[in-house]
Amino acid sequence: MLLYDNHNHSQFSFDGKRTTVEKSAEGAKARGLAGICFTDHCDFHVPPMKAEHEHLVKEEFDIAAQQAEIDAVSARLPGIRIFKGIEMGLYRSCRDRIRNLLSLWNFDEVIASVHYIDDTDPFYGGYYQGKDWKQAYGHYLETIYEEMVWLGDFDIMGHYDYVARYAPYPQASILYRDFSDILDPMLEYLAHEGKAIEINTKTYQDHNGRTPVLDSNILLRFKEFGGEFISLGSDSHDPERPGDKFGYYAGYIGSLGFRYLTHFENRKPVPLPIG
Numbered sequence: 001m002l003l004y005d006n007h008n009h010s011q012f013s014f015d016g017k018r019t020t021v022e023k024s025a026e027g028a029k030a031r032g033l034a035g036i037c038f039t040d041h042c043d044f045h046v047p048p049m050k051a052e053h054e055h056l057v058k059e060e061f062d063i064a065a066q067q068a069e070i071d072a073v074s075a076r077l078p079g080i081r082i083f084k085g086i087e088m089g090l091y092r093s094c095r096d097r098i099r100n101l102l103s104l105w106n107f108d109e110v111i112a113s114v115h116y117i118d119d120t121d122p123f124y125g126g127y128y129q130g131k132d133w134k135q136a137y138g139h140y141l142e143t144i145y146e147e148m149v150w151l152g153d154f155d156i157m158g159h160y161d162y163v164a165r166y167a168p169y170p171q172a173s174i175l176y177r178d179f180s181d182i183l184d185p186m187l188e189y190l191a192h193e194g195k196a197i198e199i200n201t202k203t204y205q206d207h208n209g210r211t212p213v214l215d216s217n218i219l220l221r222f223k224e225f226g227g228e229f230i231s232l233g234s235d236s237h238d239p240e241r242p243g244d245k246f247g248y249y250a251g252y253i254g255s256l257g258f259r260y261l262t263h264f265e266n267r268k269p270v271p272l273p274i275g
């Protein structure tokens with residue numbers, strides 16, 4: 001089966017210092033992947049708590065340099081396809097800049113993600129203060145939904161369960177039954193618009209003693225709405241993680257009745273049969 005890793009960071013991401021396009025592409029090839037897409041971070045608004053730790057005011061990357069590097073590495077590394085992507089951080093007050101940037105560049109794939117919310121960075125914890133798990137997760141899901149519907153111009157909804165990765169609550173997973181009122185319109189929108197849901201395998205590992213799980217009921221509901229496109233992404237920031245747990249999750253979604261795994265080329269979905 002041809003496996004593509006649709007979510008990877010390189011030296012062009014602010015947090016990509018542990019790898020390069022070349023090293024991660026070589027790592028992906030060594031693990032037998034057919035392709036890898038580099039989706040470096042673009043967040044136009046960085047909340048103060050993050051800026052303080054990382055000394056960054058924005059996380060825009062040099063798109064021209066990244067795309068030139070991808071062309072150069074592709075030319076000298078046969079046997080794997082390398083795609084040009086971006087992980088666009090959605091943030092309401094940056095809407096105009098987001099749309100403008102996406103209109104200026106050609107990508108193979110655009111991931112729409114929410115990393116920062118209400119001027120906080122969940123990674124540093126501030127977002128959760130004064131909220132119980134239901135409020136914290138629910139408001140995050142509502143925010144993704146509002147911003148992605150506004151944007152429209154994207155291919156993959158990135159890590160909808162990112163908010164659970166670093167949360168302080170015992171409830172480590174986003175379950176359909178707890179958020180069906182928010183997930184239903186989200187999944188219906190994605191299905192009807194031909195967008196992909198990402199299975200982000202970085203979420204499903206230990207984070208401070210908690211391991212979030214993927215709820216099959218979310219994927220099954222997506223399928224009920226007619227959704228077919230699921231993309232695998234490792235969210236790698238080093239050469240060892242591309243393709244992490246892909247064999248397992250490919251089998252898993254096949255067992256749920258999905259027929260394809262999908263990657264994107266020149267902003268078009270390419271569904272390939274599972275199995």
Ligand SMILES: [Zn+2]
Pocket residue numbers: 087113115158159
């Ligand atoms: Zn992300």
